Amino acid sequence: MGMVFGKICVETPKFQLIKSTAEYEIRKYSPSVVAQITYDPSQMKGGDKDGGFMVLASYIGVIGQPQNTKPEKIAMTTPVITSSTNSEKIAMTTPVVTKSTSTTTGEAEKKLVTMQFVLPSKYTKAEEAPKPVDERVVIKEEDGKTYGVMRFSGNATDSVVAQKVEKLKKSLERDGYKIIGDFLLARYNPPWTLPPFRTNEIMIPLELVENN
Numbered sequence: 001m002g003m004v005f006g007k008i009c010v011e012t013p014k015f016q017l018i019k020s021t022a023e024y025e026i027r028k029y030s031p032s033v034v035a036q037i038t039y040d041p042s043q044m045k046g047g048d049k050d051g052g053f054m055v056l057a058s059y060i061g062v063i064g065q066p067q068n069t070k071p072e073k074i075a076m077t078t079p080v081i082t083s084s085t086n087s088e089k090i091a092m093t094t095p096v097v098t099k100s101t102s103t104t105t106g107e108a109e110k111k112l113v114t115m116q117f118v119l120p121s122k123y124t125k126a127e128e129a130p131k132p133v134d135e136r137v138v139i140k141e142e143d144g145k146t147y148g149v150m151r152f153s154g155n156a157t158d159s160v161v162a163q164k165v166e167k168l169k170k171s172l173e174r175d176g177y178k179i180i181g182d183f184l185l186a187r188y189n190p191p192w193t194l195p196p197f198r199t200n201e202i203m204i205p206l207e208l209v210e211n212n
Helices: 052-060 158-174
Strands: 015-020 025-029 032-039 080-083 101-105 108-118 138-142 146-152 184-187 200-207
Touching: 032 052, 052 108, 146 158, 158 200
Parallel strands: none
Antiparallel strands: 015 025, 025 146, 032 108, 032 138, 080 108, 080 184, 101 108, 146 200, 184 200
């Protein structure tokens, strides 16, 4: 029942709180190891933009036998991280994607989504994590980064996320922070959590300046 009402009872990424205001927080995150998948939502069942979730969940063994070569069950952490960026459209190529990219193959535009699970902190190097059976899953190391973070509840629909991103960008730029990349969407609760009790965050990478 706790998860239905938004209780977060699993490991979350470690960070140092640099600054807290009524509008946002500035956080310096520690390095981490993530399991990541990049995919075209139209190729997922029902065109689900969150279709990568079950692939990653299968890798760590949320349901059934873990789909890694040990096999080793890996504890679930939160949040689940996705992001969205627009890149230059180049016809008739296979795109190189870091997070989430709009690209063009021939005349048809594709929206590729990248989803990440942050692995438990006991894994400090990518090679320490079990190797995925599914070749779409990539294990990689993420450097420590500084983010401006805005928290909100409810459903993280595209329109709501767009509004929150714009508001956070304006607040950060007003206060003198330099934005150095595209936003991430962090969702802390499973789909069955009631919307008013869900915890979501917009995370925008920053260049931390000493006078901030």
